[in-house]
Amino acid sequence: MTLSSARHILLILSGKGGVGKSSVTTQLALTLSAQGHAVGVLDLDLTGPNIPRFFGIEDARVTQAPGGLVPVTVHEGSTAEDGGQSRGPLYCMSLGFILATRSTAVIWRGPKKTAMVRQFLLQTLWPPLDYLLIDTPPGTSDEHISLVETLLLNMPAATGTGTGTPSIASAVLVTTPQAVSTADVRKELNFCRKTGLVVRGVVENMAGFVCPHCMECTNVFSKGGGQVMAQEFGVPFLGSVPLDPAWVRLVEEGKTPVYPKGTVVAGVDVGQEGGTAVEPEAEAQTESKDPGLLVEKYTHCSLFPLFDGIAKTVSSAMEAE
Amino acid sequence: MSTSTSTLIASTQSEPLQAVLRAPLQAAPELVAPEPEHCPGPESEQAGKGDACDGCPNQQICASAPKGPDPDIPIITERLAGVRHKLLVLSGKGGVGKSTFSALLAQAFSSPPRAANGEQPSASAPAPTVGLMDTDLCGPSIPRMVLGPDAAKTSIHTTASGWSPVWASDTLALMSIQFMLPDQDAAVIWRGPKKNGLIKRFLKDVEWGDLDLLVVDTPPGTSDEHLSVNSFLTASGVDGAVLVTTPQEVALLDVRRELDFCRKAGIRVLGVVENMAGFVCPNCRGESEIFRASTGGAKRFCEVENVPFLGSVPLDPRIGMACDFGESFLDAFPESPAAQRVEDVVRQLRETIGLEARVANP
Structure with a gap:
């Protein structure tokens, strides 16, 4: 069974679209890998598979092997020579690796999506993984029902939560702070309750934007909605993640994030964060990608310290069971 | 493993797309067992005849179910006879502002047209009647926004x-x-056929009456809801679709897929609106790109794809706030750059679909 190669399964869910599920999935995967875990990412957003783009591996293709499909390796694991933390390998599986062109629309009705979800879950030949992150499309429909059903049928060793309901997997919910968005994510929380998914917490994404000109933080999509919702539902609040144009730029153009001196995000001065010799060069414009692996560049991102904390909270909660 | 992986790969490449698009939306027959993998769909022409049907307990039921066009489509067409124009708001990507933009469009169209110089509306011009239908069943946002x-x-x-x-x-x-939900936070955990059924009822059973315009807000993606809306409305005629995007390539990637869908389904694309383009810091007035248009944004996208570009609307935190409180952003901040850009898009759409040709130039 290929699913049993993963020690823990974590679903990234949100009732609302465009709140940053794929972005959070990518960052959690990079962070967990940087912390030394072996990570797999499964992209179940069939009509909008964006995970390949996030990892910068749009041209990659999956290979077939007897019994299944071999996921794409984003990077291999490595042991640090200088005594630093070793890095875990990162693998990725998405419909985007199978489609003929990047603009092909996947116009499928439910049963076909169900079949595809089942095959992705059961026929991907994952190497041994510490964490399998599953990115999902918005909503609570075919993909979600099939995902939960397949997990339920194929995870006989499901651990109990202590409350009587068997837990089939863990979930992290992503929202943005506005009421319009939390209204949809509340529905997703109820979905988790009904299906026995253990909610490890809520991430509030796009909370605030630090103006690169004056360093003033503006709450573009208001603030605090995620925290209030987490309290109401009695689930952990994992943190507010601000908008960071440097992260978007890292994904889109492969640029190592560079911040002007004095940029403070979540109380951390990322201008000189971690003692890395990042020169506050204003807009060094070059056409090509910066060298190095995405995971290395990501550790310079202002969001990395935040996700470092979020990943540790989630992984320790999952390990504790 | 019952199905080989090569079937998986082949199924993504040899998609019988025209068959999917033309598939009559019958109410699915009552099945005695779950659909098998690669089920052609109990309501499709191939039902009961496909390779996957061999050995399926439903084979007889599917094969004998009535085929042909959905008998409800003429009923829908009759019900919508009083609706003069129909507009779809689409985007492959979620959270780009489809619902926000649908709400803004509906609010703008349903108020008396403002004169071109942004002055008070002329009292003589009657406000058109607009319907706004929310087909995002798993994440309905329209009620809250309006x-x-x-x-x-x-x-x-x-x-x-x-x-x-x-x-x-x-x-x-x-x-x-x-x-219709018993509780605000109730999750709608439905598979495709059930969603199709409700969308059909939204069109067949709702007393829309005489409308100048029906705006249809859709969920992200290219799946059941989109196929259903398309097949239900084709007979009564759709003016076209507005695609909403944000400037970054990750969003354009999905919009490209949606455009592919529109072309294959024969839906006219009225244009692309770029939302959340640029952000003006309320503190220092400095402008920055939150969602960086590394590939030229929607404008470049439209040039390459040869579809009309309707304009870009800057990111204004007050739009989100107005949506949370159900205020009309256009009425509250008519002078803001974002509101003016939206009005500009509305003006172009009015001209394209021919709504209010009689009062366009008072």
Whole structure:
């Protein structure tokens, strides 16, 4: 069974679209890998598979092997020579690796999506993984029902939560702070309750934007909605993640994030964060990608310290069971 | 493993797309067992005849189910006879502002047209009547955006002739699954056929009456809801679709897929609106790109794809706030750059679909 190669399964869910599920999935995967875990990412957003783009591996293709499909390796694991933390390998599986062109629309009705979800879950030949992150499309429909059903049928060793309901997997919910968005994510929380998914917490994404000109933080999509919702539902609040144009730029153009001196995000001065010799060069414009692996560049991102904390909270909660 | 992986790969490449698009939307026959993998769909022409049907307990049921065009489509067409124009708001990507933009469009169209110089509306010009239908069944946002917190207290009334829509103003009618939920936070955990059924009822059983325009807000993606809306409305005629995107390539990637869908389904693309383009810091007035248009944004996209570019709307935190409270952003901040860009898009759409040709130049 290929699913049993993963020690823990974590679903990234949100009732609302465009709140940053794929972005959070990518960052959690990079962070967990940087912390030394072996990570797999499964992209179940069939009509909008964006995970390949996030990892910068749009041209990659999956290979077939007897019994299944071999996921794409984003990077291999490595042991640090200088005594630093070793890095875990990162693998990725998405419909985007199978489609003929990047603009092909996947116009499928439910049963076909169900079949595809089942095959992705059961026929991907994952190497041994510490964490399998599953990115999902918005909503609570075919993909979600099939995902939960397949997990339920194929995870006989499901651990109990202590409350009587068997837990089939863990979930992290992503929202943005506005009421319009939390209204949809509340529905997703109820979905988790009904299906026995253990909610490890809520991430509030796009909370605030630090103006690169004056360093003033503006709450573009208001603030605090995620925290209030987490309290109401009695689930952990994992943190507010601000908008960071440097992260978007890292994904889109492969640029190592560079911040002007004095940029403070979540109380951390990322201008000189971690003692890395990042020169506050204003807009060094070059056409090509910066060298190095995405995971290395990501550790310079202002969001990395935040996700470092979020990943540790989630992984320790999952390990504790 | 019952199915080989090569089937998986082949199925993504040899998609019988025209068959999917033309598939009549019958109510699926009652099945005695779950659909097998690669089920052609109990309501499709191939039902009971496909390779996957061999050995399926449903084979007889599917094969003998009535085929042909959905008998409800003429009923829908008749029900919508009083609707002069129909507009779809689409985007492959979620959270780019489809619902926000649908709400803004509906609010703008349903108020008396402002004169070109942004002055007070002329009293003589009648406001068009607009319907706004929310087909995002798993994440309905329209009620909250238009009615604000009051949306929770609103529900649908049933009359002898069907469901009455919720009137947000004298000229704006709303329909959404949110009005039917027993509890605000209830999750709608439905598979495709059930969603198709409700969308059909939204068109067949709702007393839309005489509308100048019906705006259809859709969920992200290219799946059941989109196929259903398309097949239900083709007979009564759709003016076209507005695609909403944000500037970054990750969003354009999905919009490209949606455009592919529109082309294959024969839906006219009226244009692309770029939302959340640029952000002006309220503190220092410095402009920055939150969602960086590394590939030239929607404008470049439209040039390459040869579709009209309707304009870009800057990111204004007050739009989100207005949506949370159910205020009309256009009425509250008519002078803001974002509102003017939206009005500009509305003006172009008015001209394209021919709404209010009589009052365009008072």
